[in-house]
Amino acid sequence: MSKSKKHYGARTIIFIICVLLAIISILPFVIMLVNATRSTPQIQAHAVSLIPSHYLSKNMKILLGKSFKPSVGFMNSMIVSVAATALSTYFSTLTAYALVVYDWKLRDAFFRFILAVMMIPAQITTIGFYQMVYRIHMTNKLIMLILPAIAAPSMVFFMRQYMKPALSLEIVQSARIDGAKEFYIFNHIALPIMKPAIATQAIFTFVSSWNNLFTPLVLLTKQNKFTLPIMISLLRGDIYKTEYGAVYLGLSLTALPLIVIYLALSRYIVAGVALGSVKG
Amino acid sequence: MKKKKRVGYAKYGYLFSLPFVIAFAVFSLYPTLYTAFIGFTDLKGIGKTTFHFLWHDPFLNFRTILTSPTFLIALKNTLVMWILNFIPQLALALLLAAWFTNRRFKIPGEGAFKVLFYMPNIITAATVAILFNALFGYPMGPVNDLLTRFGILSEPYNFLVKKNVARGIVIFIQTWMWYGYTMIILISGVLGISPDIFDAAEVDGANGWQTFWRVTLPNIRTILLFTLVTSLIGGLNMFDIPKLFLLGGPDNATLTTNVFIYNQAFSGGYLYNRAAAASMIMFVLIILSSAVLFYLLRDKDEEKLRRIEKAEAKKERRAKKEGAR
Numbered sequence: 124m125s126k127s128k129k130h131y132g133a134r135t136i137i138f139i140i141c142v143l144l145a146i147i148s149i150l151p152f153v154i155m156l157v158n159a160t161r162s163t164p165q166i167q168a169h170a171v172s173l174i175p176s177h178y179l180s181k182n183m184k185i186l187l188g189k190s191f192k193p194s195v196g197f198m199n200s201m202i203v204s205v206a207a208t209a210l211s212t213y214f215s216t217l218t219a220y221a222l223v224v225y226d227w228k229l230r231d232a233f234f235r236f237i238l239a240v241m242m243i244p245a246q247i248t249t250i251g252f253y254q255m256v257y258r259i260h261m262t263n264k265l266i267m268l269i270l271p272a273i274a275a276p277s278m279v280f281f282m283r284q285y286m287k288p289a290l291s292l293e294i295v296q297s298a299r300i301d302g303a304k305e306f307y308i309f310n311h312i313a314l315p316i317m318k319p320a321i322a323t324q325a326i327f328t329f330v331s332s333w334n335n336l337f338t339p340l341v342l343l344t345k346q347n348k349f350t351l352p353i354m355i356s357l358l359r360g361d362i363y364k365t366e367y368g369a370v371y372l373g374l375s376l377t378a379l380p381l382i383v384i385y386l387a388l389s390r391y392i393v394a395g396v397a398l399g400s401v402k403g
Numbered sequence: 404m405k406k407k408k409r410v411g412y413a414k415y416g417y418l419f420s421l422p423f424v425i426a427f428a429v430f431s432l433y434p435t436l437y438t439a440f441i442g443f444t445d446l447k448g449i450g451k452t453t454f455h456f457l458w459h460d461p462f463l464n465f466r467t468i469l470t471s472p473t474f475l476i477a478l479k480n481t482l483v484m485w486i487l488n489f490i491p492q493l494a495l496a497l498l499l500a501a502w503f504t505n506r507r508f509k510i511p512g513e514g515a516f517k518v519l520f521y522m523p524n525i526i527t528a529a530t531v532a533i534l535f536n537a538l539f540g541y542p543m544g545p546v547n548d549l550l551t552r553f554g555i556l557s558e559p560y561n562f563l564v565k566k567n568v569a570r571g572i573v574i575f576i577q578t579w580m581w582y583g584y585t586m587i588i589l590i591s592g593v594l595g596i597s598p599d600i601f602d603a604a605e606v607d608g609a610n611g612w613q614t615f616w617r618v619t620l621p622n623i624r625t626i627l628l629f630t631l632v633t634s635l636i637g638g639l640n641m642f643d644i645p646k647l648f649l650l651g652g653p654d655n656a657t658l659t660t661n662v663f664i665y666n667q668a669f670s671g672g673y674l675y676n677r678a679a680a681a682s683m684i685m686f687v688l689i690i691l692s693s694a695v696l697f698y699l700l701r702d703k704d705e706e707k708l709r710r711i712e713k714a715e716a717k718k719e720r721r722a723k724k725e726g727a728r
Contacts, residue, residue: 137510138511141499141502141510141512141516144499144519144520145516145519145520147579148519148520148579149519149522151531151538154545166543169552170540170545171548171549171552214423217419217423218419218423220419221416221417221418221419221420222420224415224416226412226416227414242636243431243686244637244640245431246640246642246664247438247682247683247685247686247689248431248434249434249438249664249668249682250437250438250668250678251433251437251438251440251441251679252437253675254441254452254675255433255437257450257452258452270430273422273423273425274423274424274427274430274431276427279423305415309419334528334643336527336642336647337642337665341668341669351527352528352529352530352643353529355527355529355533358533359533367537374530378526378527378530381526381527385522385525386518392521393518396584396588397587397588
């Protein structure tokens with residue numbers, strides 16, 4: 124009896140702490156969204172309010188009247204993120220397939236190589252990458268942000284770990300007996316089996332590509348090629364210095380799609396984070 | 404017969420990994436080597452691609468960087484901001500992981516909490532940086548509004564011009580963005596521990612505290628190592644938040660090495676050579692520190708494992724004895 128009472132007390136304290144943490148985690152976004160609907164004088168009088176106002180369209184007019192073009196950033200980010208996600212999930216699975224299904228001389232050496240380079244961060248090589256791209260006159264081309272996604276060592280590793288127990292070599296063998304070509308077997312048998320792993324990896328590749336600032340900032344100098352994170356950085360500029368409502372609205376426009384998608388897929392995303400750590 | 408077949412299929416192994424190999428060579432390996440090479444040249448100036456190897460003094464750029472007060476400040480800031488964000492982040496994540504996996508009490512709304520704690524991590528860091536810049540605005544930003552309204556401050560405080568306060572806010576943002584992620588990773592680690600071990604601890608009469616330190620922690624060592632190494636690499640590459648929150652200021656207080664490298668190469672003198680040298684220094688630093696961490700934690704891990712195995716063997720013997728009795 125006393126023991127369960129003690130647990131009840133501990134549970135209540137833990138619950139209260141969790142509620143406080145949850146408030147800290149979302150309050151900045153709540154303030155952002157509410158202030159997007161308030162006028163600059165209202166924000167200056169009281170910067171925190173939980174009651175939305177009716178200046179949304181006015182803020183929108185101020186916001187879009189200047190250099191901030193969320194739709195351009197949105198489109199460019201969408202092109203880069205969708206293409207990078209498609210390429211990196213497809214080719215990582217293909218590479219993993221080569222590692223799991225076939226027995227080739229350099230296989231183990233190749234796998235050890237992937238393990239070794241997995242942790243190398245891309246930012247470290249940016250200067251050489253920029254010089255290379257500049258020399259072939261490909262700065263301001265979105266394709267230079269997309270193609271590198273073909274080689275994603277950590278995703279190859281994840282896919283291999285997932286494929287090893289999931290794909291039985293007997294299925295591959297029987298498909299061969301039925302006369303299927305190797306490439307056909309990969310596309311029609313291995314890929315469907317890998318769907319859960321691909322979905323998980325696709326979400327995270329998409330998000331990290333969508334949020335990436337460093338490489339696009341280095342490569343893209345033309346406004347009509349800006350991805351969303353670079354577009355966001357314009358909100359820090361002097362032209363929006365006194366337009367608080369418009370700045371909050373700009374930030375909301377960039378964050379809201381992510382928040383909505385995240386809340387809709389949250390169960391899979393949280394499960395995916397956990398899966399990635401166990402397999403990786 | 405069978406062996407012959409294998410040889411026949413081996414070519415597909417090469418063929419299917421070829422796209423990866425080509426893309427890696429072009430977009431990773433070559434830029435890495437090229438960056439290293441540029442570090443030994445005089446390549447600078449906007450739009451320049453021609454350069455000379457520094458035959459008379461190949462390590463000039465590296466020496467310049469290593470003796471540059473700004474780089475050393477950036478390196479110190481990066482390390483300080485990483486360490487001071489990692490400690491509370493890990494402590495909080497461990498605490499939450501212990502609570503959420505405790506078998507004695509189930510926290511109501513656990514799933515919703517996980518979702519909310521992880522949310523800051525999914526939002527674009529650029530948005531977060533500028534949002535916090537607005538939140539801590541002076542004189543009437545939301546934080547000042549709250550603090551003066553509740554009487555905690557008598558008048559608005561200009562957070563963003565004080566060096567330590569600005570650094571503290573960057574540390575807070577990093578912790579705030581990452582504790583949910585670390586928590587989910589640690590929870591999955593704890594859930595991966597065999598329930599038998601917890602049963603055994605319970606039978607032995609261990610309380611929650613003892614179970615956490617003696618059973619949970621040693622068993623998630625690999626995951627802790629994973630968290631530590633990935634966080635360290637991420638921390639040494641900190642860019643988005645310090646770059647957009649206060650542009651590395653005030654007075655270089657939030658300047659990180661990556662912001663330094665960016666500023667060297669893409670503003671002012673366009674000193675690609677020095678930026679490349681700084682990149683390579685960071686590259687070596689990252690490899691060295693990860694190697695050290697792996698080495699330190701792996702050895703202890705094996706030691707612990709042996710100790711646990713011994714203890715378990717002892718327990719088994721005891722159990723057998725008791726069974727015989």
